[in-house]
Amino acid sequence: MTVAARPEHVAGLLGxxxxxxxxxxxxxxxxLHRASLxxxxxxxVKAAAADGGFFAAEAAGLRWLAEAxxxxxVPEVLAADEHTLVLPxxxxxxxxxxAAERFGRDLAALHTxxxxxxxxxxxxxxxxDLPLDNTLDGGGWPRWYAGxxxxxxxxxxxxxxxxxxxxxxxxxxxxxEELAGPPEPPSRIHGDLWSGNVLWTGGRAxxxxxxxxxxxxxxxxxxxxxxxxxxxxxxxxSYDEAAPLAxxxxxxxxxxxxxxxxxxxxxxxASYRARTIEAATAALAAAS
Numbered sequence: 001m002t003v004a005a006r007p008e009h010v011a012g013l014l015g016x017x018x019x020x021x022x023x024x025x026x027x028x029x030x031x032l033h034r035a036s037l038x039x040x041x042x043x044x045v046k047a048a049a050a051d052g053g054f055f056a057a058e059a060a061g062l063r064w065l066a067e068a069x070x071x072x073x074v075p076e077v078l079a080a081d082e083h084t085l086v087l088p089x090x091x092x093x094x095x096x097x098x099a100a101e102r103f104g105r106d107l108a109a110l111h112t113x114x115x116x117x118x119x120x121x122x123x124x125x126x127x128x129d130l131p132l133d134n135t136l137d138g139g140g141w142p143r144w145y146a147g148x149x150x151x152x153x154x155x156x157x158x159x160x161x162x163x164x165x166x167x168x169x170x171x172x173x174x175x176x177e178e179l180a181g182p183p184e185p186p187s188r189i190h191g192d193l194w195s196g197n198v199l200w201t202g203g204r205a206x207x208x209x210x211x212x213x214x215x216x217x218x219x220x221x222x223x224x225x226x227x228x229x230x231x232x233x234x235x236x237x238s239y240d241e242a243a244p245l246a247x248x249x250x251x252x253x254x255x256x257x258x259x260x261x262x263x264x265x266x267x268x269x270a271s272y273r274a275r276t277i278e279a280a281t282a283a284l285a286a287a288s
Contacts, residue, residue, distance in 0.1 A: 006021070007020075007021055010043075010045055013084060014043070016038055016039050018037055020036040022034045028128050029129040030054075030055075031048070033045040033046075035086075043086050043088060043089050044086070044087045044090070045086050048083055049083070050083075051083060052129055055081070055085040056080065057123055057126045057132075060212075061210040061211065062076075067114065071106070072106075074206065076088060090202070092200060093200055093202075095231060097231050099203055104236065104237065104238025104241075108242035109242070111187040111243060114188070116187075116188060117186065117214075118138040118214055119136070119145075119215060120148065120213055121213040127263055128263070128267060132148075133149075134148070136214075140177075141184060141215070141216045146176040149259040150169065150258060153263055154166065154169050157265035160265050160266075160270040160273060161265065161276075165273065169276075172283050179255050179283055180252070181249070187214065187215060187216065189213065189216070189219055190210045191211035191219070193207065193224055194224070194226055195228060197210070218253075221236065224236075225253055225257075251286040254278075255283040255286070257279045261279050262276060
């Protein structure tokens, strides 16, 4: 157990005695724990030996998403420092169609409430433990996405791609204005909304592990579809009813999935190459 997860450290952050810490394994550069507090609460603890900046980014993102309103579907940040993040323990439950419909409405409200003025965020970003360029930009989303998301991660993924693969993704980058669809104002998005970052609890979905920033709302929907999500069509229908999407949004899903797939190639290697090339090919085909 790292120092950051020890009872005395967590107790110092919370101002409450910790009676027990249970190890839950690890993920990326951190370890996961469940802690029982003397006041009866259970909390979730992420701890890391090194200060990579990722907990500061996650805490900032959760707090910023919570600013969308009192019913924003994100957990409260109970405490955070450079080595530790503490959140409420949320008991998981099976997703239901009703909860999926609420999720769609909640996500639409998150995206449309008090929208940011620019793409990006006023803090250094991370996705997993890889840095994200969150430089704020009040211009259009296509060039921001190409310059701050696609191009940097194409460089990271390049060792696992062929020369023709790289040229294909570069074609997407070059044509991004044409491929991006109608202009959209910045939305308050989660930024890494694959199904593993959706926690079903208390009759609703709660969003965890964000790479939050002002972005394109179709990005979150494309991420939900990337590896499959429970009752996805109910989520999407409920979302579209609450905040109608621009025509052709389904054709643009591969464009939005290209960045997270490049992230996976950078993290895990060539096993994600084929899906990345499929997304790039489909993104280009959608404009024809």
